[in-house]
Amino acid sequence: MSLFKRLFTAIRSGSVSPDEWEQLRGTLISSDLGANLVDEVIEQAKSMKADDAVLSITKLVSSWLSDKSRALKKEHDRLTTILIVGVNGTGKTTSTAKIATKLINDGNKVLLAAADTFRAAATEQLQTWAERIKTPVVTGEANSDPASVAFNAVTKAKAEDFQYLIIDTAGRLHNKQDLMDELGKVVRVTNKHSQVDEVLLVIDATTGQNGINQAKVFIDAVGVTGFIITKLDGSAKGGVALAIEKQTGLPIKFVGTGEGVLDLSPFDSTAYIQGLFN
Amino acid sequence: MFEALGQRFSSIFSGLRGKVSESDLKTFTSQIKNALLESDVSLSVADSFSNRIYEKAVERSEEINKSINPAQKIFEIVNLELTQILGGESRRVRYAKTSPTVILLIGLQGAGKTTLAGKLANYLKADGNTPLLVAADLQRPNAVTQLQVVGNSVNVPVFAPEPGNGVGDPVSVAKLSLNFAKDKLHNFVIIDTAGRTGIDEELMQQLNSIKATVNPNETFFVVDSMIGQNAVVTAQAFLAGVGFDAVVLTKLDGDARGGAALSIVEVTKKPIIFASTGEKINDFDLFYPDRMASRILGMGDIASLAESAKRAIPEEASKKLEDKFNKGEEFTFEDFLSQLEAMKNMGSISKLLGLLPNAVGLKKQLNNFDDTELVRTRAIIESMTPLERSNPKVLNGSRRARISRGSGRAISEINSLVERFAQAQKVMKQMRGGNMPAGLGSLPGMGQPVKPKQQEQSFKKKSRSGNPAKRALEEGN
Ligand SMILES: Nc1nc2c(ncn2[C@@H]2O[C@H](COP(=O)(O)OP(=O)(O)OP(=O)(O)O)[C@@H](O)[C@H]2O)c(=O)[nH]1
Ligand SMILES: [Mg+2]
Numbered sequence: 221m222s223l224f225k226r227l228f229t230a231i232r233s234g235s236v237s238p239d240e241w242e243q244l245r246g247t248l249i250s251s252d253l254g255a256n257l258v259d260e261v262i263e264q265a266k267s268m269k270a271d272d273a274v275l276s277i278t279k280l281v282s283s284w285l286s287d288k289s290r291a292l293k294k295e296h297d298r299l300t301t302i303l304i305v306g307v308n309g310t311g312k313t314t315s316t317a318k319i320a321t322k323l324i325n326d327g328n329k330v331l332l333a334a335a336d337t338f339r340a341a342a343t344e345q346l347q348t349w350a351e352r353i354k355t356p357v358v359t360g361e362a363n364s365d366p367a368s369v370a371f372n373a374v375t376k377a378k379a380e381d382f383q384y385l386i387i388d389t390a391g392r393l394h395n396k397q398d399l400m401d402e403l404g405k406v407v408r409v410t411n412k413h414s415q416v417d418e419v420l421l422v423i424d425a426t427t428g429q430n431g432i433n434q435a436k437v438f439i440d441a442v443g444v445t446g447f448i449i450t451k452l453d454g455s456a457k458g459g460v461a462l463a464i465e466k467q468t469g470l471p472i473k474f475v476g477t478g479e480g481v482l483d484l485s486p487f488d489s490t491a492y493i494q495g496l497f498n
Numbered sequence: 499m500f501e502a503l504g505q506r507f508s509s510i511f512s513g514l515r516g517k518v519s520e521s522d523l524k525t526f527t528s529q530i531k532n533a534l535l536e537s538d539v540s541l542s543v544a545d546s547f548s549n550r551i552y553e554k555a556v557e558r559s560e561e562i563n564k565s566i567n568p569a570q571k572i573f574e575i576v577n578l579e580l581t582q583i584l585g586g587e588s589r590r591v592r593y594a595k596t597s598p599t600v601i602l603l604i605g606l607q608g609a610g611k612t613t614l615a616g617k618l619a620n621y622l623k624a625d626g627n628t629p630l631l632v633a634a635d636l637q638r639p640n641a642v643t644q645l646q647v648v649g650n651s652v653n654v655p656v657f658a659p660e661p662g663n664g665v666g667d668p669v670s671v672a673k674l675s676l677n678f679a680k681d682k683l684h685n686f687v688i689i690d691t692a693g694r695t696g697i698d699e700e701l702m703q704q705l706n707s708i709k710a711t712v713n714p715n716e717t718f719f720v721v722d723s724m725i726g727q728n729a730v731v732t733a734q735a736f737l738a739g740v741g742f743d744a745v746v747l748t749k750l751d752g753d754a755r756g757g758a759a760l761s762i763v764e765v766t767k768k769p770i771i772f773a774s775t776g777e778k779i780n781d782f783d784l785f786y787p788d789r790m791a792s793r794i795l796g797m798g799d800i801a802s803l804a805e806s807a808k809r810a811i812p813e814e815a816s817k818k819l820e821d822k823f824n825k826g827e828e829f830t831f832e833d834f835l836s837q838l839e840a841m842k843n844m845g846s847i848s849k850l851l852g853l854l855p856n857a858v859g860l861k862k863q864l865n866n867f868d869d870t871e872l873v874r875t876r877a878i879i880e881s882m883t884p885l886e887r888s889n890p891k892v893l894n895g896s897r898r899a900r901i902s903r904g905s906g907r908a909i910s911e912i913n914s915l916v917e918r919f920a921q922a923q924k925v926m927k928q929m930r931g932g933n934m935p936a937g938l939g940s941l942p943g944m945g946q947p948v949k950p951k952q953q954e955q956s957f958k959k960k961s962r963s964g965n966p967a968k969r970a971l972e973e974g975n
Contacts, residue, residue, distance in 0.1 A: 254536070307752065309608025
């Protein structure tokens with residue numbers, strides 16, 4: 221039996237030992253929910269009526285989730301543009317390919333833009349994905365202005381009636397102002413020609429409490445509309461994502477569960493929350 | 499959240515005035531534990547570490563209570579313990595008895611192995627070695643190309659007989675690379691491998707085969723400093739599944755507290771050997787335990803601060819400030835103003851202030867500091883007499899009223915400026931070494947690169963290699 225169930229059986233019978241509370245606290249902390257939120261859960265759980273404790277705790281935690289739509293936006297009368305952003309190595313390029321695959325399978329015409337002109341072979345990496353999923357990609361010279369790659373891509377997407385444009389960007393640490401400004405420019409330049417509809421921040425499930433900082437700064441800089449949590453196929457629970465949803469009110473739109481293009485799922489809050497307690 | 503941490507530490511210490519009772523120590527250690535958790539130290543390690551602090555503090559309670567500043571004494575204990583754990587086993591790269599020395603890089607996806615491979619090659623090369631890079635990540639699309647580009651940029655050859663992108667066997671590439679290296683007289687072989695999760699048994703097995711085939715002199719576990727509680731599970735999985743000799747922390751140029759460093763060292767008993775601090779090839783450094791300790795504790799990192807300040811504050815301003823420091827002169831309103839102006843120019847103000855101990859409030863205020871405010875601040879300061887500019891204590895009500903009339907700013911604005919200045923002055927005083935929280939060292943001058951002594955010492959340990967070249971890798975820097 222999972223700890224979650226064991227505990228709530230114990231709550232029901234009114235006999236949770238201090239040890240068991242510590243165990244629950246430990247489990248939740250190990251999932252990267254953050255000590256403050258964990259204590260909030262425990263405090264509330266302790267004061268709950270035994271009968272409906274399971275329900276109440278699930279409700280409490282669910283109430284922290286964003287109530288915004290988790291579906292990817294789709295504009296019917298014009299190009300829909302998605303910008304993929306995040307710190308280094310979280311899985312942006314892979315997620316770009318995964319989302320493209322999903323959209324193509326839904327019958328859309330999708331253009332990719334390799335706006336990571338900085339990291340070695342980042343463009344080639346996206347090109348390889350584009351070949352594999354058989355969709356075109358706009359690229360630029362190494363170290364050229366990423367905003368100009370985005371501009372070229374938007375121009376092409378509009379001229380050739382693509383339904384979606386997905387722009388992959390270079391990884392950047394949120395505390396580097398110049399790099400955040402560079403990203404702001406990508407958004408501004410793109411917006412001039414076609415509205416950026418989604419800005420998805422890719423967060424690695426192994427990230428600790430720093431994820432909250434990442435989210436805040438990227439939201440301020442480029443108006444993030446949702447999150448992708450990657451690498452949930454590993455042993456990390458990605459609890460910081462819940463803390464992030466609670467603090468920002470923005471939804472997790474997808475989760476990444478592997479290195480293949482099909483390893484992308486919509487966010488399932490029930491499964492996710494259960495995972496945190498296990 | 500991290501500001502809250504800094505605040506918590508400030509309050510922990512200010513709460514410890516006068517005689518420290520056992521129950522004070524209990525409260526203190528539980529706060530330490532929470533602070534460590536907020537810094538992503540794993541639960542079990544935070545537990546055992548704070549318990550150890552408690553025991554040490556109890557042991558030394560007499561000494562603590564006798565000292566003029568008990569809080570500082572306790573902080574010393576915490577900081578020392580942390581620095582010792584982090585740095586206890588620091589060492590240099592081990593050379594093979596017969597060349598080449600083989601270094602294997604392993605870790606999770608996206609940890610930064612490929613970039614690190616290039617940096618390491620560059621670092622070794624600068625020290626007179628002839629490294630070879632080996633492209634054994636045949637999984638991630640264009641990982642091979644990436645390593646080739648990186649190798650090219652540092653003029654280090656890359657052994658890449660397989661195209662990758664799912665084609666080729668990493669075990670045989672690794673094997674072939676050794677013959678190639680011997681043939682071409684490379685004295686170092688750095689093998690980049692594909693990232694994998696700790697729970698993927700098949701891929702862990704593959705890594706094991708690589709390791710068994712090349713029998714590396716060093717296996718480095720490369721880990722992202724932003725990693726959370728999973729650090730321990732992952733490090734244990736790699737240790738048990740493959741085994742490694744040392745840890746490399748990456749992305750330390752970010753603002754993560756990096757508590758995982760403590761967790762990993764505690765649990766695996768393996769030392770951290772290098773730090774990767776940026777995307778450029780030279781953003782690579784030895785691991786400095788004392789810097790990491792202050793970082794985890796959220797107490798700021800004076801050495802890094804001095805280095806950033808050196809880069810960011812214009813020459814002239816920093817020279818002036820340095821002179822003042824050296825002469826032990828008072829930090830004045832004028833310095834405050836010129837500092838604000840300098841800082842305003844440098845963009846990285848938050849980062850810089852994030853490194854300052856106890857600068858939480860100051861940081862917030864400076865973040866909200868816009869250009870018009872700079873103009874207003876200047877007006878206020880210019881309405882002060884020289885005495886007032888160097889000594890905020892004389893600013894009584896009537897003086898403030900006069901300054902308010904002179905500058906055309908409200909009294910409340912004058913008050914808040916004075917308060918802000920007092921805070922800055924306090925920080926500066928601490929930085930001069932006087933009331934500095936122990937263990938953070940003093941600031942020898944913002945104009946010079948700072949090399950805290952402790953850091954150098956930790957690398958002056960005896961060589962374990964039989965390398966006749968005697969060129970201590972660590973001194974290359
Ligand atoms: N196990 C697992 N690995 C993933 C997932 N998503 C991405 N990865 C892997 O993580 C590594 C980094 O992925 P990338 O897509 O290159 O990450 P990125 O954010 O584009 O990296 P940079 O552009 O260098 O900042 C690769 O090895 C991917 O295969 C996931 O959901 N699960
Ligand atoms: Mg990428």
